[in-house]
Amino acid sequence: MEVERVFRREHGRAxxxxxxxxxxxxxxxxxxxxxxxxAVRRWPVxxxxxxxxxxxxxxxxxxxxxxxxxxxxxxxxxxxxxxxAGEAVDEGAxxxxxxxxxxxxCHPALAPATRVALTLRLVGGLxxxxxxxxxxxxxxxxxxxxxxAKNKIRDAGIPYxxxxxxxxxxxxxxxxxxxxxxxxxxxxxxxxELTRVDLCAExxxxxxxxxxxxxxxxxxxxxxxxxxxxxxxxxxxxxxGELVLLADQDPGLWDRKLMEEGRSIVRRCLRWGRxxxxxxxxxxxxxxxxxxxxxxxILALYDQLSAVTPGPVVALNRAVAVAEVxxxxxxxxxxxxxxxxxxxxxxxxxxxxxRRVGRNAEAADAYRAALDLTENEAERRFLRGRIREVxxxxx
Amino acid sequence: MKLYALNMFQPVGERPPPEVxxxxxxxxxxxxxxxEMAESWVFGAGFHEPSAxxxxxxxxxxxxxxxxxxxxxxxxxGGITIIKVQDLDEALEWAGQYARITGLPIEVRPFxxxx
Numbered sequence: 014m015e016v017e018r019v020f021r022r023e024h025g026r027a028x029x030x031x032x033x034x035x036x037x038x039x040x041x042x043x044x045x046x047x048x049x050x051x052a053v054r055r056w057p058v059x060x061x062x063x064x065x066x067x068x069x070x071x072x073x074x075x076x077x078x079x080x081x082x083x084x085x086x087x088x089x090x091x092x093x094x095x096x097x098a099g100e101a102v103d104e105g106a107x108x109x110x111x112x113x114x115x116x117x118x119c120h121p122a123l124a125p126a127t128r129v130a131l132t133l134r135l136v137g138g139l140x141x142x143x144x145x146x147x148x149x150x151x152x153x154x155x156x157x158x159x160x161x162a163k164n165k166i167r168d169a170g171i172p173y174x175x176x177x178x179x180x181x182x183x184x185x186x187x188x189x190x191x192x193x194x195x196x197x198x199x200x201x202x203x204x205x206e207l208t209r210v211d212l213c214a215e216x217x218x219x220x221x222x223x224x225x226x227x228x229x230x231x232x233x234x235x236x237x238x239x240x241x242x243x244x245x246x247x248x249x250x251x252x253x254g255e256l257v258l259l260a261d262q263d264p265g266l267w268d269r270k271l272m273e274e275g276r277s278i279v280r281r282c283l284r285w286g287r288x289x290x291x292x293x294x295x296x297x298x299x300x301x302x303x304x305x306x307x308x309x310x311i312l313a314l315y316d317q318l319s320a321v322t323p324g325p326v327v328a329l330n331r332a333v334a335v336a337e338v339x340x341x342x343x344x345x346x347x348x349x350x351x352x353x354x355x356x357x358x359x360x361x362x363x364x365x366x367x368r369r370v371g372r373n374a375e376a377a378d379a380y381r382a383a384l385d386l387t388e389n390e391a392e393r394r395f396l397r398g399r400i401r402e403v404x405x406x407x408x
Numbered sequence: 409m410k411l412y413a414l415n416m417f418q419p420v421g422e423r424p425p426p427e428v429x430x431x432x433x434x435x436x437x438x439x440x441x442x443x444e445m446a447e448s449w450v451f452g453a454g455f456h457e458p459s460a461x462x463x464x465x466x467x468x469x470x471x472x473x474x475x476x477x478x479x480x481x482x483x484x485x486g487g488i489t490i491i492k493v494q495d496l497d498e499a500l501e502w503a504g505q506y507a508r509i510t511g512l513p514i515e516v517r518p519f520x521x522x523x
């Protein structure tokens with residue numbers, strides 16, 4: 014529906030402006046919700062207003078003032094202040110307050126899962142039901158999580174502003190982590206869940222907003238590029254319900270437009286010369302987007318990534334590149350030293366390396382260990398296929 | 409302005425020797441001065457050991473006092489500082505300084521009333 018689409022796009026901006034004026038997330042959210050209900054009634058009849066954002070904000074502001082007048086006890090002062098501030102907005106020039114809202118939603122004083130939910134709800138304009146469904150929790154649980162979050166913002170005095178320069182890198186990191194979590198959840202859960210909101214698309218949409226608001230932060234651009242490049246391969250990654258590994262994908266199924274956009278951002282990041290984990294991962298995916306893959310370059314990028322964010326998961330991915338450059342036996346030596354046995358990909362990678370050096374029986378065991386650790390149907394089908402393959406080959 | 413309590417949690421056990429404690433106390437005094445200059449200082453003090461505590465309860469129609477703390481644990485509240493600042497970010501910043509000086513975790517707890 015047209016109203017819904019426009020509304021979702023303008024939700025963050027409207028909530029942000031109202032939080033600024035009324036100093037209360039709850040008041041702002043409810044007022045914007047009311048404005049949405051009114052839009053659903055009126056837009057189909059009157060037509061979409063020339064500035065939907067301006068219309069929503071003006072309508073929501075009136076609703077908020079009405080509500081505060083009704084709740085006279087705490088409302089009078091705020092309502093009057095808002096009235097004095099002037100009722101008419103210049104509908105063409107709606108101030109962009111979203112950055113403040115994003116930083117508030119992603120404040121480190123909130124639990125990570127809460128930051129994710131709050132960002133999708135307030136900035137992204139997703140309904141509580143949609144978010145609950147996307148993260149496979151009951152709607153009541155999600156509603157409660159959001160209420161608690163809004164209470165904490167109010168009670169703990171989480172500020173509604175962009176952090177100071179000195180705090181900015183850490184706080185931007187928290188915002189990026191939220192978007193990346195949303196994207197990863199969407200990536201992981203794509204298969205067979207057609208009714209779920211496309212979290213990947215939502216994360217990219219929010220990433221674009223952030224990139225528009227902070228165009229000079231290399232890691233902001235890096236994350237956007239990373240998401241675009243990975244998302245561009247979505248149709249090639251699964252064909253007819255079967256998981257297709259990167260090396261076996263048909264580049265014809267890749268989304269050229271997203272890929273080119275991602276690559277051009279990566280080039281811009283390179284010119285900045287201020288690399289960070291997201292930019293390096295984006296660069297790795299940019300190399301993958303131009304087959305045949307230059308594995309030496311990939312390995313060099315993983316070396317760089319291990320230097321800035323050491324850890325077993327990066328080491329595991331690096332080992333995959335090592336296998337291509339120096340052979341599976343060398344890579345196997347690296348993988349066997351890692352302590353991430355609860356991680357499905359560890360067993361999947363190890364199994365693949367064992368298969369490639371001809372240790373098929375061990376490979377089958379490792380595939381089975383991987384199978385126990387994933388519930389994703391496409392991944393499970395893929396692993397079962399591989400188990401059959403190595404069992405037939407024997408050894 | 410909002411009021412926050414910065415609650416300092418410390419492990420139960422021996423107090424560190426003076427050569428460790430003295431420089432810390434000096435730094436704590438300095439941060440108090442900074443808070444006072446910023447007009448953010450409300451109150452602050454360290455507690456005696458929990459063994460100095462007494463708990464008072466109502467039992468039937470009597471009020472009974474018993475020796476010892478309300479709960480026994482590996483950590484106890486070692487001291488509190490009450491500050492009056494703009495928002496949580498400012499409170500976290502001061503708390504961070506206390507944490508750095510003492511090496512102890514600091515709970516930042518907002519009061520219900522405005523400062």
